[in-house]
Amino acid sequence: MASAEAPAARPILYSYWRSSCSHRVRIALNLKGIDYEYRAVNLLKGEQSDPEFMKLNPMKFVPALVDGDAVIGDSYAIALYLEDKYPQRPLLPQDLKKKALNIQIASIVCSGIQPLHNLTLVRFIEQKVGTGESIPWVQQQIDRGFTAVENMIKGCAGKFAMGDEVQLADVFLAPQIFAAVTRYQTDMSNYPTLARLHGQYMTHPAFEAALPDRQPDAPSSG
């Protein structure tokens, strides 16, 4: 008689509902149909600095993913890990130029836009420069990144950023656009392609389920 194997444990995502970096990973997990356990890390309460959490992400940032003995503390690394480990519903195309463009856009979001408005920096500006001073700063950083991406994709975008299929670029763009619109009063009329993509993301089931207010730790949730 064959012995029953224990089912593989679900990956665990350490996330904060409002974090755009966590939001990226939630989208990737949903697109790939991976069932996962959600564990909330409250950034406003400083739980990212808890010594136990720092074993998962020494940078004191969310997200972190634990998948078996793999512990990954960066959304970009997690996305690439998921792409290799769970090849169903690929996010990166075979075509090298399109693949590079996806990676470039993901990189613009995660190194050229989001780090320039993360919680630590926004708090620093509000305290050292003045109350309300962070918003124009953030808008300026978003404008530079969005202007670049708008020009890069306006010739190739279809229903989604890279054509008619969702790809890695969408996984990174959707949370950044969502944050720009809902938190930083960004005028999206300057970026018509990105504005149109925002509408697509808001009605796509995998993206909808990843939205901040749909997460268990969102104030409006449950």
Ligand SMILES: N[C@@H](CCC(=O)N[C@@H](CS)C(=O)NCC(=O)O)C(=O)O
């Ligand atoms: N490069 C990292 C950045 C992570 C990051 O900045 N996370 C933010 C939330 S989106 C955070 O945890 N901020 C907490 C803080 O600034 O104290 C990634 O992509 O995962």
